[in-house]
Amino acid sequence: MKFVDEFREPELITQTAAEIRRLADPKRHYRLMEVCGGHTHAIYRFGLKDLLPENLELVHGPGCPVCVLPMGRIDDGLAIAQDPNVIFAAFGDMMRVPGANGSPLQHKARGVDIRIVYSPSDALKLAELNPSRHVMFFAIGFETTAPSTALTLMRARARGIRNLSIFSNHVTIIPAMRAILDSPDMRIDGFIGPGHVSTVIGCRPYEWIAANEHKPVVVAGFEPLDILQSIVMILRQLNKGCAQVENQYRRVVPWEGNRAALKAINEVFKLRAYFEWRGMGFISQSALAVRESYAEWDAEQLFATPGLRVTDPKAAQCGEVLKGVLKPAQCKLFGNECTPEMPVGALMVSSEGACAACYSYERRKHELVAVGA
Amino acid sequence: MCLAIPGKIVELVPGPESWAIVDVVGLRRTVDISLVADDGAGPGDWVLIHVGFAMSKISEEAAVEQMQMLQLLGETASALEEVSGYGAGHPPDIWPGAPPGS
Amino acid sequence: MSAGSTNSSLSALDKIRASMDPAAKIRFRDPQIEMAHGAGGTASRRLIDQLFAPLLLGDGSEPLPDAATLEWGSGSVAFTADSFVVKPLRFPGGSIGELAVNGTVNDLAVSGARAEALVVTYILEAGLRGEILEQEVRAMGRAAQAAGVAIVGGDTKVVENGKADGMYITTAGIGRPMAGLSCSPRSVRPGDKILLSGHIGDHGVTILLARGELDLEAEVCSDTRSVLPLVEAMARTAAPGVRWMRDPTRGGVASSLNELARDCRLGVHLQERQIPVRDVVRAACELLGLDPLHIANEGQFLAVVAPEYADAALEALRAAPGGAAACIIGEIREQPAGTVISATAYGGTRVVDMLVGDPLPRIC
Numbered sequence: 016m017k018f019v020d021e022f023r024e025p026e027l028i029t030q031t032a033a034e035i036r037r038l039a040d041p042k043r044h045y046r047l048m049e050v051c052g053g054h055t056h057a058i059y060r061f062g063l064k065d066l067l068p069e070n071l072e073l074v075h076g077p078g079c080p081v082c083v084l085p086m087g088r089i090d091d092g093l094a095i096a097q098d099p100n101v102i103f104a105a106f107g108d109m110m111r112v113p114g115a116n117g118s119p120l121q122h123k124a125r126g127v128d129i130r131i132v133y134s135p136s137d138a139l140k141l142a143e144l145n146p147s148r149h150v151m152f153f154a155i156g157f158e159t160t161a162p163s164t165a166l167t168l169m170r171a172r173a174r175g176i177r178n179l180s181i182f183s184n185h186v187t188i189i190p191a192m193r194a195i196l197d198s199p200d201m202r203i204d205g206f207i208g209p210g211h212v213s214t215v216i217g218c219r220p221y222e223w224i225a226a227n228e229h230k231p232v233v234v235a236g237f238e239p240l241d242i243l244q245s246i247v248m249i250l251r252q253l254n255k256g257c258a259q260v261e262n263q264y265r266r267v268v269p270w271e272g273n274r275a276a277l278k279a280i281n282e283v284f285k286l287r288a289y290f291e292w293r294g295m296g297f298i299s300q301s302a303l304a305v306r307e308s309y310a311e312w313d314a315e316q317l318f319a320t321p322g323l324r325v326t327d328p329k330a331a332q333c334g335e336v337l338k339g340v341l342k343p344a345q346c347k348l349f350g351n352e353c354t355p356e357m358p359v360g361a362l363m364v365s366s367e368g369a370c371a372a373c374y375s376y377e378r379r380k381h382e383l384v385a386v387g388a
Numbered sequence: 389m390c391l392a393i394p395g396k397i398v399e400l401v402p403g404p405e406s407w408a409i410v411d412v413v414g415l416r417r418t419v420d421i422s423l424v425a426d427d428g429a430g431p432g433d434w435v436l437i438h439v440g441f442a443m444s445k446i447s448e449e450a451a452v453e454q455m456q457m458l459q460l461l462g463e464t465a466s467a468l469e470e471v472s473g474y475g476a477g478h479p480p481d482i483w484p485g486a487p488p489g490s
Numbered sequence: 491m492s493a494g495s496t497n498s499s500l501s502a503l504d505k506i507r508a509s510m511d512p513a514a515k516i517r518f519r520d521p522q523i524e525m526a527h528g529a530g531g532t533a534s535r536r537l538i539d540q541l542f543a544p545l546l547l548g549d550g551s552e553p554l555p556d557a558a559t560l561e562w563g564s565g566s567v568a569f570t571a572d573s574f575v576v577k578p579l580r581f582p583g584g585s586i587g588e589l590a591v592n593g594t595v596n597d598l599a600v601s602g603a604r605a606e607a608l609v610v611t612y613i614l615e616a617g618l619r620g621e622i623l624e625q626e627v628r629a630m631g632r633a634a635q636a637a638g639v640a641i642v643g644g645d646t647k648v649v650e651n652g653k654a655d656g657m658y659i660t661t662a663g664i665g666r667p668m669a670g671l672s673c674s675p676r677s678v679r680p681g682d683k684i685l686l687s688g689h690i691g692d693h694g695v696t697i698l699l700a701r702g703e704l705d706l707e708a709e710v711c712s713d714t715r716s717v718l719p720l721v722e723a724m725a726r727t728a729a730p731g732v733r734w735m736r737d738p739t740r741g742g743v744a745s746s747l748n749e750l751a752r753d754c755r756l757g758v759h760l761q762e763r764q765i766p767v768r769d770v771v772r773a774a775c776e777l778l779g780l781d782p783l784h785i786a787n788e789g790q791f792l793a794v795v796a797p798e799y800a801d802a803a804l805e806a807l808r809a810a811p812g813g814a815a816a817c818i819i820g821e822i823r824e825q826p827a828g829t830v831i832s833a834t835a836y837g838g839t840r841v842v843d844m845l846v847g848d849p850l851p852r853i854c
Contacts, residue, residue: 016394016412016413016772016773017434018446018451021451025834025835025836026462027458027462028836029837031462032836051390052390052854054390056854061834062833062834062837062838065839066838081854106852106854107778107850107853108850108853108854111846111847120524120526120847123525124524125522130703131850131851132703133439133440133703133704133705133851133853134439134441136420136440137440137703137705156439156853156854159390159392160438160439160853162441163420163438163440163441166422166441170405209390211390211392211436211438211443237390237392239836239838240458244458263454265447265454266448266451267436267444267447268444273423273443274426275423275425275426276423276443279423355843355846356846365854366779366852366854367390374843375843376841376843377840377841390854391779391852391853391854393773393776393777412776412777414709414710414769414770414773415706415773415774415777416706416707417706417707418705439853
C-alpha cells in the first residue's frame with residue numbers, strides 16, 4: 016500500500032530507533048505525550064515501546080473522542096433512539112460504549128434501531144432511503160471529523176432533506192492540551208502532536224505551547240516511521256534546549272491547515288461556552304454545537320433529552336489516565352472490574368483508549384500467567 | 389478521529405456535488421472531495437481519506453524527501469558507528485518540517 | 491464444539507447424572523444474549539464454558555474440540571454439528587448452502603476425520619422466494635459432491651416472515667477418523683511450528699462488503715471450500731507430528747490461537763510478516779480499523795506440527811491444489827503461557843487478544 020508500506024520498512028525503523036537510543040541522554044528521563052488516541056493505538060499495535068530506551072516514557076493523552084464523552088451524552092442520544100420513528104446512526108466506535116441502561120449494541124439487541132455507519136454521508140443516505148423515518152447521527156470526533164459532519168448538513172440543506180439531524184459531541188483539541196499543561200501533577204517534556212486534526216487546523220494553533228510553555232511539539236503521522244522520526248525530532252530539540260513546532264507529517268499536513276474545512280466548520284457550528292469532558296471536568300470553549308441557522312438539523316433542538324450528568328464511580332480513575340498522570344495499569348479497576356468486555360470507563364471501550372490498548376496489546380506480555388479455567 | 393488511509397482518485401463523479409471514486413489497492417469507495425477541491429485534486433492524485441471525505445492531497449515530493457532523510461539518517465548512523473571511536477558528532481540538523489521562514 | 495472422547499471410566503449415563511446435579515457451578519451471568527455471544531470471541535467462549543459445558547457436556551475438564559470422537563462398535567466415529575445464519579445468503583465466492591457443507595466437512599477434517607454423511611435442517615422464512623431456495627439447495631448439492639460427502643437426510647421448518655433472514659441452515663455431520671492422526675492441545679510442545687493453509691480475512695471482508703452498508707467495492711470473494719484434501723495431503727507425510735488443528739471461522743485466527751494457548755498452557759508466537767493477507771483485504775481492514783486476525787475464514791485451517799515434521803507438512807500443503815499460499819506463521823514457546831504474541835519484522839511485539847464482540851468498523 017503506497018504511502019503506508021514505505022513507512023513500515025523494518026530496516027529504517029531499526030535505524031531510526033537506534034538514533035533515538037543514541038540521542039536519549041542517559042542522565043535524563045524524558046516524558047513525551049502523544050495527544051491523539053490514534054497514536055496511542057499505533058504505538059501499541061506496532062510494538063514501538065519495545066524499541067525505545069528505558070529513560071524515554073510515552074504518556075497517553077486525551078485525544079480520544081469516545082473516551083472523553085460523558086456517559087450522560089450517550090444516554091441522551093439513546094433516549095432519542097427509543098422513539099420507534101428514529102434511526103440512531105453512529106460510527107462503530109460508539110457501539111459498545113456503556114450508557115446507564117446499556118450500550119448502543121445492547122439497545123439494538125432489545126430492538127432499538129441502531130445502525131453503524133462509516134461516514135456521516137452514509138447517515139444522509141439512510142435519511143434519503145427512509146423518508147418516513149428520522150435519522151439521528153450521533154456525531155463524535157475532534158476537528159478531523161467535524162468538517163465532514165458540517166459538509167453533510169450543508170448537503171442536507173442543499174438537497175432539501177429534513178429527516179436528518181445530528182447530535183453533536185464534536186470537541187476541539189487545543190483546550191484539552193491546555194488543560195493538560197495547566198494540570199499541577201503534570202510533567203511533560205514534549206508533545207507528539209495530533210496528525211490528522213492538524214490537516215484541518217494546521218500547525219499554528221500549537222505555537223503557544225512552544226512559545227509560552229517551552230515544550231516542543233512535533234506534528235506526527237501514524238506509521239511507525241512517522242512516530243519514531245517525530246521522537247527523534249523532539250529529542251533533538253530537547254537536547255538543544257529549544258522549543259518549536261515542527262511538522263513531521265508534511266506529506267499530508269499543510270502548515271496553514273485546510274481553509275475549506277475550517278470554513279465548513281464555521282458555517283455549521285459554533286463553540287459551546289463550556290462542555291464536560293469525562294474525567295476532566297468542564298472545559299470552556301472546547302466543543303461544537305450546531306448554529307441557529309441549522310437548527311432544523313440539530314437533534315438537541317428537535318428532541319427533548321434527560322440531560323442528566325452521570326458521574327463515574329469514584330474508583331474509576333479515567334481522568335488521571337486521560338491526563339497521563341496515571342498509567343492504565345495503575346487504575347484500581349484495570350483488568351478486574353474494568354475490562355474491554357465489561358468496561359467501566361470509556362478508555363476501556365474505545366480501541367484507541369489507553370486502557371483498552373494497554374489491556375489488549377500489552378497486559379500479558381511480561382506476566383508469567385498460570386492459566387487456570 | 390485518526391483513522392485515515394491514503395487512496396488514489398481514479399475518476400471524478402460528474403454532477404454538481406464534489407464526489408470522486410477513490411481506490412486503495414483494489415478497494416473502491418465514492419469519496420467526497422470538497423475539502424481538496426481548492427488543491428485541484430483530480431484523477432491520479434493521492435488523497436488522505438477519513439470517514440469518506442478526502443482531507444488533504446498527499447504530497448509525493450514530501451514523502452520522498454522524508455524517506456530520503458530517514459535513509460540518510462540510517463547511512464549516517466552506520467558511518468557514525470564506524471567512526472565513533474574518533475569522536476564524531478551527531479548527524480546534521482536538516483529535518484524538513486520546520487516552520488516556514490525559520 | 492462437543493464432548494471429548496469417552497475413554498474415561500465414567501459411562502455416558504453417569505456423566506449426564508453428574509451434570510444434572512443442581513450444585514454444578516453455573517457462572518454465566520450475562521443478563522441478555524447479544525450478537526457478541528455468536529461472534530466467536532470472548533462472549534461466545536463464556537456462553538460455552540459457563541453455561542453449555544457445565545450443564546450439557548459432562549465434567550468439562552477436557553478442552554472441547556470441533557468434533558466429538560466416540561467409540562462405535564469396533565472403531566470410532568467423529569460427530570459434529572454446525573449452524574449457518576449468514577446475511578446476505580449469496581455473496582461473491584459462495585452462498586449459505588456451500589458454507590453449510592464445507593463448514594461441517596471442515597469441522598470434521600480439523601478433528602482428523604473424513605466426513606461421510608451430513609443431515610441438514612432448513613429453517614425457512616415465510617415469504618422466501620422459491621427460486622432462491624432452489625438455488626441454495628442446488629448449491630448445497632454441488633458442494634456436497636465436490637467435498638465427497640453424502641447428504642442422507644434432514645428436516646424443514648417454516649417460521650413467520652421476519653424471523654429467519656431468508657433461511658437458517660443447521661447440519662450434523664459424521665465421519666471416520668483418519669489413521670495416524672491424533673490431535674489434542676495437551677500434546678503441543680514448545681518448539682512446535684504453527685502452519686496456516688492460506689490467506690486470511692477473505693470471507694469476513696466479503697460478507698461485510700456484501701451487506702452494502704459501507705459503500706465499499708472490491709474484488710474479493712469468500713474462501714469457502716473443503717479443507718479435507720489439504721488435511722489429507724498434510725497427514726500423508728506428517729501425521730505423527732500433527733498435534734492440533736482448527737478452522738478459524740468466527741473470531742478469526744486470533745480466537746482459535748487464543749483457545750489453543752489457553753488449552754495447552756503455552757505461548758503462541760507469531761511472525762506478523764509471515765501471515766498472508768491479500769492486499770485488498772488489508773486495505774479494507776486498514777480503512778475500517780479491523781484486524782485481519784479477527785476476521786472469519788471459511789476455507790482455511792491452522793495446524794500445530796512438531797518441528798521435525800513441519801517442513802514436510804508445509805511442502806505437502808504447498809504441493810496440494812489450493813495450498814500454494816500455505817506457510818509457517820510462528821511457533822510455540824514456553825512463555826508467556828496462555829498468550830498469543832505477534833512480532834513485527836523490526837522486533838516490536840504486541841499481544842493478540844481474543845475478539846471482544848463483533849468486529850466493528852471504526853474511525854478512530
